[in-house]
Amino acid sequence: xxxxxxxxxxxFIQEGEDVSMNCTSSSIFNTWLWYKQDPGEGPxxxxxxxxxxxxxxxxxxxxxxxITRKDSFLNISASIPSDVGIYFxxxxxxxxxxxxxxxxxxINP
Amino acid sequence: SQTIxxxxxxxxxxxxxPLSLECTVEGTSNPNLYWxxxxxxxxxxxxxxxxxxxxxxxxxxxxxxxxxxxxxQFILSSKKLLLSDSGFYLCAWTSDSGNTxxxxxxxxxxxx
Numbered sequence: 001x002x003x004x005x006x007x008x009x010x011x012f013i014q015e016g017e018d019v020s021m022n023c024t025s026s027s028i029f030n031t032w033l034w035y036k037q038d039p040g041e042g043p044x045x046x047x048x049x050x051x052x053x054x055x056x057x058x059x060x061x062x063x064x065x066x067i068t069r070k071d072s073f074l075n076i077s078a079s080i081p082s083d084v085g086i087y088f089x090x091x092x093x094x095x096x097x098x099x100x101x102x103x104x105x106x107i108n109p
Numbered sequence: 110s111q112t113i114x115x116x117x118x119x120x121x122x123x124x125x126x127p128l129s130l131e132c133t134v135e136g137t138s139n140p141n142l143y144w145x146x147x148x149x150x151x152x153x154x155x156x157x158x159x160x161x162x163x164x165x166x167x168x169x170x171x172x173x174x175x176x177x178x179x180x181x182q183f184i185l186s187s188k189k190l191l192l193s194d195s196g197f198y199l200c201a202w203t204s205d206s207g208n209t210x211x212x213x214x215x216x217x218x219x220x221x
Contacts, residue, residue: 031208042199042212043153050208088153090210097203097210101152 003027006089006100014108019076021103023089031092032065032072037102038085046087047074079107111136115200115213122220128173128187130216132200135181140202142183143210144175147197159183195220 006023013019023032031050035043047058049065049072056063062075072091076083084107089100115132122128134140144156155168157175165175172191176184183200200213 033209035212040197040215040217042201042215045209045211048209092208096155096158099153 004089004091004098004100006103008103009101010104010106012106012108013079015079015081017079019079019083019105020073021087021089022071022073023091023100024071025091025098026070027091027093028069029091029093030069032063033090033092033097034061034063034072034074035088035090036085037088043088076105079105081107081109083107111202111211113200113202113211113213115198115216117216118214119217120219122190122218124192124220125189128185128190128194128218130185130198130200130218132183132185132213133181134183134202137202137204138180139205140181141205142177143201143203144173144183144185145199145201145212147199147215149197153199157185190218190220192220194218 004023004025033048034046036046037043047056047063052065052069053067054065060077064073066072086102086104088102091098112135141160143158145153146156147153157167159165159177162177173187198216201210203210
C-alpha cells in the first residue's frame, strides 16, 4: 500500500531558528496536508495543497507540493515556543489518506 | 461551519470492562467518518472508517468495533478491554471528496 516517509523524526532547535521537514513517497499523491498536534489534543490542519508545484503560506509556515507529486515540505521561519509539537504530513492518492509518522519539534529558549 | 466533537476526553477503565467512545459531527451531511488510534508520541493508525449509516470498514483486526447509528454519529466500542487498548483515540471526518480530514479533540484511554 501507499506509505509516507517523514523526516526528521525529531528536531531540537533554538528559538528563532528556521525549521524544515519533509515527506516523501514512492506513490503519486493528489493532495498533501500538513497538521500540527499539541500534547493531548487532536491534530489541527495547517496547510492543504492540491496542485503539483503549489507553494502555500500560512503566517510563518510555508509548504510546497512537490512537482513530482511524490513529496512535500513544510518550513517554519523564526520559530517561537508555541511551535513546539508534533507535525504530521498526510497524502491522498488513489487510495485512502496516508499519514507520515510525525516530526517532533522541541525548541530551546 | 462544521464541527466535530468526541467524548469522553479522558477514560480510565479496568481490563475486561466495556468501552464506548462517541463522536458527532455538526454542520455537514453524509460525512466520511474515521477512528484513529495513536500510541504515545507516535503516528496515527486508522482503525475504522464509514462512508454511510451502518457501513463500517475495519482496517486492522483488533478487540474493538465501530458503529454508525446516525449520519453524523460514530461510536467506538469494546466488550472487554485489553491493556493493549490503551492509547489516544481520534475521531475524524472528511467530505465526500475526502481531500481534507478534520480531527476531534481526542480521547485518552488508559486500561489498568
